[in-house]
Amino acid sequence: MKHDFNTIESKWQAKWDEAKLFEAKDFSDKPKYYTLVEFPYPSGHGMHVGHIKAYSGLEVVSRKRRMQGYNVLFPIGFDAFGLPTENSAIKFGVHPRVLTDENIEKFTSQLKRVGFSFDWSRVVDTTEEDYYRWTQWIFCKMFDAGLAFRDKTLVNYCPHCKVVLSNEDSQGGKCDICHNDVVQKSKDVWYLRITQYADKLLQGLDKVDYLPMVRQQQENWIGKSTGAFVNFKIKEVDETLRIYTTRPDTLFGVTFMVIAPEHPLLDTYADRVANMDAVLAYRNECAKKTEFERTQLVKDKTGLKIEGLTAVHPITGKEIPVFISDYVMMGYGTGAIMAVPAHDGRDYDFAKKFGIDIIPVIEGGDIETEAYTGDGNMINSDFLNGLTDKKSAIARMLEELAKLGVGEAGVQFKMKDWAFNRQRYWGEPIPIVHCPTCGMVHIPYEELPLRLPKVENFEPGEGGESPLAKIESFVNCKCPKCGGDAKRETDTMPQWAGSSWYFLRYIDPNNTMSLADEAKLKYWLPVDWYNGGMEHVTRHMIYSRFWHKFLYDLGVVPCDEPYAKRTAQGLILGANGVKMSKSLGNVVDSNDVVDSYGADVLRTYVLFMGDYEQAAPWSDSSVKGCKRFIERFAALTDMLTETVSPELEASLHRTIKKVTDDIESMKFNTAIAAMMALINEIYAAGGIDKASLMTLAKLLCPFAPHICEEVWAELGGNGFCSAAEWPVCDESKTKVSSVEIAVQISGKLKGKIVIPAEATEDEAFAAVMADETLGALLASKQIIKKIYVKGRLFNVVAK
């Protein structure tokens, strides 16, 4: 058979559609399996081969699971709110709704051409009212629970995109969208109190099966540290300065205190500070720096002593000077630290610069040259002296602090609350009304969704306010509580909102009564296997786990972790080895590959090109290898034999085992290589019997389903190959009668012999000695040791 992909691919896609072959059944006697891939953002550029690789992994798993008798939910949708669409809308003067619909249509046709076995009856689009109604519903629930709140604060603002960015979206001081510098700006901002779930998000990682790298990145992001809070009295006024430290064991080494420039102590006691002018000047200087600049100046410490406020050591009663410096952040801990220069690098740098005492309290290291952060015997530390390790010193100190009532154990997280608003049009409107009498009130649940109004001009205002602020009919409204005149919130939600719960909507996409039916959620959840990009591990994944845990606490979802397993695929790089991008012109469009080689070849190649989890460059010439493979497979229908040799049958069963196992560990490249090797063997044997070829078609079907259906039909198979039963390896048939083993003499490879597979050590050794060259080599030597690894090698240690 010829590989006529143009005809057969559309033919089988139509037949699958007609048979509703890939539609998941709610409730079924079969075991359920929920495979999830990250839904795409439908940009105007269409899909490149990287998208195809991202979906092909779980596509193969899903198809295999169905053949193994599972009821599989493998859905797809579109994460369609977002800035690029809005920017194109501004550029071309077309409404984002229109652009979004066009792009979704383009993406859908591209995905369908590849023959993915998505359940197309469950498509969700985050920009549809039926969908964002429930995104708003969840927001209102969070508002009711006190988890959504508004606060005036310094924010990361991108002057180019005219949006406020979360810390996550402005890493390295650059806007995540346009990569320009962000600046600090004071603004009223919506926050979601994700920090309240920090511990749960961390502990939940114990219950799930994430790639170790994914888990580690989430742990880093949450950034839990354990330590202690300690209260230092201020000598001059009736006030305590509360600090957080991870090293309470070094409390006797404190020689100064440092507070952040924004610390409220300065405002409260401004009149007691002798050098307040200088302090204020320093504070202003710091305010001008961006967060990025502040964290960049690692080496050179700045700051000054606050004259007139002195701390008192809670145990020794010694007086300790207080400094202000921007190496202490207001946003972490209490915004104040106890400085132990002998055992902390930053404190050491500061003490050296300002000539402050450095008192070692742990033996080891040389404080003349640098801070010592290692373990050792406690010294200069009163009741801690003689203790030899950090752990017991900390425990003893915490005991003492509790006794004196001046401190206690505590934990801190690096994770900050989630800045949850954007001043743009193409997003979910935040369903809140600002009422002069009632304050902030959310729109009643039964009145959701709060629809995005039609506007003509999507440009944000100069002050960075949302385009919605210009629509009087939208802004002016009545308070849902008191009925008085009120104003609507005009900010919209960030793009992460819609993607935080989409996997729930797939379970029941048309429900008008709730975000999804309870029984269906109970049936399908959790997602059994979620695959996506590494770039979404710390943002999307943490956000959606947070929402899910919140919904669990509300009783809406039946489990507290949404994703049982998470893996990540590597990027496809351009042919030049760098990331694909439009500006570099190295993007490979999936349609172009399907046009020239067909979907089966594209699908096979993206999985064959390398380790699924590693990045690999696209190669036009390498695609040909997969093309030849598919063609050689198709041509097997013209090479049918009546019988099959035991050797070939053994290879077939070994291939069944290899492919079955490799799919589970995402080693798609070696699974395909095994099938290629089998086909090479069939060619060498001159052909194969029909039954074996049908088995091979089933094995290849998850990878290259169209040609497998065609071959299956040609051979007279019942129904669809895609619906056939997954082959099982018969171990007894993989046994071969004789094997070639390597022979080493003293660990060096000296030859090979063919012996019965089940030969004993003595039989194998006899065969070695019987071999002409090997026997001659060993004849004059004294044999010290014999090592026989069945089926592998025989090593004779001799001298």
Place this chain on the structure above:
RNA sequence: GCCGGUGUGAUGGAAUGGCAGACGUGACGGACUCAAAAUCCGUUGGUAGCGAUACCGUGUGGGUUCAAGUCCCACCACCGGCACCA
């Protein structure tokens, strides 16, 4: 700075401590062809040799072992995450 990952032919990449380089690309040779493409068959880590063969070879340097790409110790390079986080 801390944490993680990676390092193998010309090239993408394979190898439960057991024959390094599976499978694919490329290159070379052959068959078919007037010819080319396609296809099929074969060769292809390096050095020396006509050859059998010998020696070398998985980022670097040590070590464990009958046997190391794989395990241990020290280091180098690149990639990713976190980062004056107290």
